[in-house]
Amino acid sequence: MRFGKLKQKTGIVHINKLWCKGCGFCVKYCPTGVLELSKEYNHKGYHPPYVKHADQCRLCKFCEVICPEFTIYVTDEEEENHSA
Amino acid sequence: MNAPMTDEERFRKENPMSEFLRMERMPHIWCPGCGIGTVVNSFAEALKKSDLDMDKVAVVSGIGCTGRVAGYMKFDSLHTTHGRAIPVATGLKLANPDMKVVVVSGDGDLTGIGGNHFIHAARRNMDITVICVNNFTYGMTGGQVTPTTPTKANASTTPYGNYEYPFSLPFLADACGATYVARWTSLHARNITNSISEALKHKGFSFIEVITPCTTLYARRNRLGDGLDALQYYHDDSEIVHGADTREVDIEFQSKIKMGTFVHREKPTYLEAVNTHYANVIGDEYQLYGKTTPEREAEKKAQEQANQGSK
Amino acid sequence: MRKVAADPKGVDSGSHFMDGDHALAEGALAAGCRFFAGYPITPSTEVAERFAERCPHVGGLFIQMEDEIASIAALIGGAWGGQKVMTVTSGPGFSLMMENIGLAVMTETPMVICNVQRCGPSTGLPTLTAQQDMMQVRWGSQGDYRIIALSPDSPQECFDLAIEAFNLSETYRVPVFIMTDETVGHMHEKVVVPPAEQIEVLDRNWYTGPKEDYRPYDFTGNLPAPMVKAGDGYRFHTTGLTHDERGYPAGSVEVHKKLLDHLIGKIDNNVDKISKTEDSGLGDAEVVVISYGITSRIAAKAIADGRKAGIKVGAMRLITVWPLCENRIREIASKVKGIVVPEINMGQVVLEVERVVGGRCKVISVPHAGGAVHDPEVILDAIKEAVK
Numbered sequence: 001m002r003f004g005k006l007k008q009k010t011g012i013v014h015i016n017k018l019w020c021k022g023c024g025f026c027v028k029y030c031p032t033g034v035l036e037l038s039k040e041y042n043h044k045g046y047h048p049p050y051v052k053h054a055d056q057c058r059l060c061k062f063c064e065v066i067c068p069e070f071t072i073y074v075t076d077e078e079e080e081n082h083s084a
Numbered sequence: 085m086n087a088p089m090t091d092e093e094r095f096r097k098e099n100p101m102s103e104f105l106r107m108e109r110m111p112h113i114w115c116p117g118c119g120i121g122t123v124v125n126s127f128a129e130a131l132k133k134s135d136l137d138m139d140k141v142a143v144v145s146g147i148g149c150t151g152r153v154a155g156y157m158k159f160d161s162l163h164t165t166h167g168r169a170i171p172v173a174t175g176l177k178l179a180n181p182d183m184k185v186v187v188v189s190g191d192g193d194l195t196g197i198g199g200n201h202f203i204h205a206a207r208r209n210m211d212i213t214v215i216c217v218n219n220f221t222y223g224m225t226g227g228q229v230t231p232t233t234p235t236k237a238n239a240s241t242t243p244y245g246n247y248e249y250p251f252s253l254p255f256l257a258d259a260c261g262a263t264y265v266a267r268w269t270s271l272h273a274r275n276i277t278n279s280i281s282e283a284l285k286h287k288g289f290s291f292i293e294v295i296t297p298c299t300t301l302y303a304r305r306n307r308l309g310d311g312l313d314a315l316q317y318y319h320d321d322s323e324i325v326h327g328a329d330t331r332e333v334d335i336e337f338q339s340k341i342k343m344g345t346f347v348h349r350e351k352p353t354y355l356e357a358v359n360t361h362y363a364n365v366i367g368d369e370y371q372l373y374g375k376t377t378p379e380r381e382a383e384k385k386a387q388e389q390a391n392q393g394s395k
Numbered sequence: 396m397r398k399v400a401a402d403p404k405g406v407d408s409g410s411h412f413m414d415g416d417h418a419l420a421e422g423a424l425a426a427g428c429r430f431f432a433g434y435p436i437t438p439s440t441e442v443a444e445r446f447a448e449r450c451p452h453v454g455g456l457f458i459q460m461e462d463e464i465a466s467i468a469a470l471i472g473g474a475w476g477g478q479k480v481m482t483v484t485s486g487p488g489f490s491l492m493m494e495n496i497g498l499a500v501m502t503e504t505p506m507v508i509c510n511v512q513r514c515g516p517s518t519g520l521p522t523l524t525a526q527q528d529m530m531q532v533r534w535g536s537q538g539d540y541r542i543i544a545l546s547p548d549s550p551q552e553c554f555d556l557a558i559e560a561f562n563l564s565e566t567y568r569v570p571v572f573i574m575t576d577e578t579v580g581h582m583h584e585k586v587v588v589p590p591a592e593q594i595e596v597l598d599r600n601w602y603t604g605p606k607e608d609y610r611p612y613d614f615t616g617n618l619p620a621p622m623v624k625a626g627d628g629y630r631f632h633t634t635g636l637t638h639d640e641r642g643y644p645a646g647s648v649e650v651h652k653k654l655l656d657h658l659i660g661k662i663d664n665n666v667d668k669i670s671k672t673e674d675s676g677l678g679d680a681e682v683v684v685i686s687y688g689i690t691s692r693i694a695a696k697a698i699a700d701g702r703k704a705g706i707k708v709g710a711m712r713l714i715t716v717w718p719l720c721e722n723r724i725r726e727i728a729s730k731v732k733g734i735v736v737p738e739i740n741m742g743q744v745v746l747e748v749e750r751v752v753g754g755r756c757k758v759i760s761v762p763h764a765g766g767a768v769h770d771p772e773v774i775l776d777a778i779k780e781a782v783k
């Protein structure tokens with residue numbers, strides 16, 4: 001999606017599976033359906049999410065704020081690439 | 085393309101929340117689907133956006149699940165006794181007026197055992213921000229009835245349903261003199277952040293109620309499902325009514341939740357009232373706290389050096 | 396710790412005729428206390444009133460809180476905010492403060508709490524004197540801990556001990572109590588307030604090292620860690636939960652023992668430095684009267700009469716009641732026939748004296764149900780009994 005010269009922002013989702021308690025908030029309230037709960041268990045026995053549609057992430061960071069476990073954060077793909 | 089997975093240590097360090105949270109204390113004690121963490125995130129977002137000096141922010145909590153917030157946030161922080169966060173915050177603010185003091189505590193803590201402090205801090209327009217995580221229950225002690233539990237709801241000490249009349253907290257705060265009053269649910273994280281931003285800028289007693297799921301106790305006892313079901317309820321049955329008459333925002337069991345900024349008015353804060361009053365009555369001589377001994381000595385020294393320099 | 400001269404702004408130098416309550420407020424101001432939170436209660440209210448009147452002139456803040464729980468809670472916030480803080484109350488208010496006294500002990504928060512004792516239990520004889528809260532101050536909050544309690548016997552000493560109390564609370568990071576009573580509180584006498592430069596006050600022991608190394612607690616030595624105040628960028632955490640030296644909750648039996656050993660050790664291992672008594676006639680004494688506060692002045696009459704009657708009787712006045720100077724009492728007990736302990740309660744401090752004496756000599760309690768001071772004759776009778 002392009003708006004004139006404005007490039008749609010894309011985010012990179014960082015998930016720390018260890019602290020996830022599988023509440024599903026991030027999955028359900030991601031506006032573009034980027035995430036899905038995985039089948040695998042973490043060491044606490046919860047199903048952490050994984051990034052299913054990475055290219056769909058619009059860097060809105062809603063998953064970051066809604067996650068009660070502080071276990072997701074999202075960075076700007078462009079910045080990541082520049083700094084890399 | 086898969087997002088890079090970081091190991092725990094790197095995650096602690098690189099998480100942008102590490103500026104606001106004591107990451108070394110994570111993971112926290114809250115249950116799956118509990119909304120307290122979301123409120124903490126929303127608060128941190130507001131701090132991130134503010135132009136406050138982060139060293140001048142203090143977080144004070146009482147006792148309860150929500151009471152643990154002070155211990156997780158990386159600010160000057162006091163985890164106090166049950167119900168007493170507001171008077172401790174009051175003391176801190178009055179002793180050190182440069183501080184931005186924020187109380188984060190539970191419904192039981194703030195309006196049950198601590199109700200007296202709540203109403204008087206609001207009455208005085210004490211310049212503090214109070215964030216109440218209202219989960220309609222005493223979470224930490226196992227789901228007992230609180231002053232906000234809706235009539236009919238089940239709690240461990242009202243096992244046949246609640247027959248008491250609950251407080252409507254925005255109405256209580258408004259009636260007592262709070263100068264900023266807002267309510268959101270924990271689903272409305274962006275709105276919570278905006279309200280906290282406004283509250284941090286506001287001078288005087290600001291109060292933000294966040295309706296939040298207690299999945300383990302309140303939700304389970306009342307057969308309301310899990311955290312996702314709670315957020316679904318907030319999504320389906322909430323309504324934004326900015327400026328609503330606070331007499332009309334009470335919440336019945338699983339009823340519609342009116343939310344928004346209900347009160348936003350200007351009134352001199354407690355300290356402003358003290359200072360203006362004494363400046364009038366006492367005159368120029370009046371100066372709150374004056375100078376501390378080291379400050380005075382430093383000044384004297386600087387003065388002496390300046391004098392020597394001019395000789 | 397830095398000794399500094401008192402801030403002249405708070406020192407009303409000169410000779411005054413004032414009651415003990417007013418003298419307490421003056422002492423606190425001289426000690427550098429600029430933050431007072433309280434709630435009115437007879438017979439302590441005059442302290443708050445004096446503070447309220449003087450505050451705006453010395454740059455201090457007085458706030459009448461909604462109750463005594465709020466008052467002491469505000470002190471905890473005020474102290475971490477960087478101020479020297481004080482409150483005052485009497486029995487019923489003192490009972491309300493108990494939980495947060497424990498929080499102050501646990502968080503090692505310096506503060507001064509005055510209890511102008513009145514007669515209980517409950518509302519009792521609200522306007523009349525007593526010394527009935529001496530065990531409550533020692534044990535009133537839940538759990539095991541130590542505090543420091545001083546007991547003035549005159550308005551002059553109310554002034555002097557207020558300064559001492561602040562200095563002790565800064566040194567040991569512990570709530571210090573001034574356990575006075577209605578009689579001393581309302582008694583008018585000459586009070587001499589020295590010039591500011593002659594009053595030694597202790598500045599808070601401020602931490603000045605690097606931020607990364609800051610720890611709000613230190614459980615290793617016999618003294619507490621230096622303090623910081625909110626806003627200085629140290630991002631301290633403090634909690635009433637069992638905590639480690641970072642101030643973080645640490646719910647283990649091992650950490651708890653370390654913490655408790657520290658809270659208790661910093662007082663117990665410094666008893667000789669903390670404890671003060673006023674002694675007379677101990678050299679040849681066969682009987683010693685141990686008393687404190689207003690009762691010492693009544694005992695003085697009985698002791699003088701005893702001496703006139705040829706009894707070798709001495710006196711030990713406890714200026715510091717808690718911690719009790721156990722070694723000195725033991726020493727006396729091994730030399731005399733008896734110890735007499737008059738107090739305006741049904742026998743409180745005497746219980747500790749008996750324990751310490753451990754049968755080395757007779758211990759005679761001279762109780763009083765409260766509402767008045769003893770008749771000196773009753774104390775004299777006990778003295779006579781003790782030498783038998």
Ligand SMILES: Cc1ncc(C[n+]2csc(CCOP(=O)(O)OP(=O)(O)O)c2C)c(N)n1
Binds near residue numbers: 151166191194217
């Ligand atoms: C004086 C006192 N009474 C009772 C308790 C027990 N207690 C601990 S937390 C709590 C209830 C907390 O409920 P709330 O404030 O709503 O917080 P939540 O756990 O729901 O977040 C109670 C009653 C206590 N700690 N102190």
Ligand code: SF4
Binds near residue numbers: 029032035057061
């Ligand atoms: S940042 Fe927004 S779009 Fe990207 S995964 Fe999170 S919620 Fe979805």
Ligand code: SF4
Binds near residue numbers: 019066069
């Ligand atoms: S919101 Fe957080 S805790 Fe919940 S499933 Fe997503 S990552 Fe896990």
Ligand code: SF4
Binds near residue numbers: 117224298299
């Ligand atoms: S008991 Fe309730 S309030 Fe407490 S952490 Fe669990 S879900 Fe949250």
Ligand SMILES: [Mg+2]
Binds near residue numbers: 220
């Ligand atoms: Mg609650």
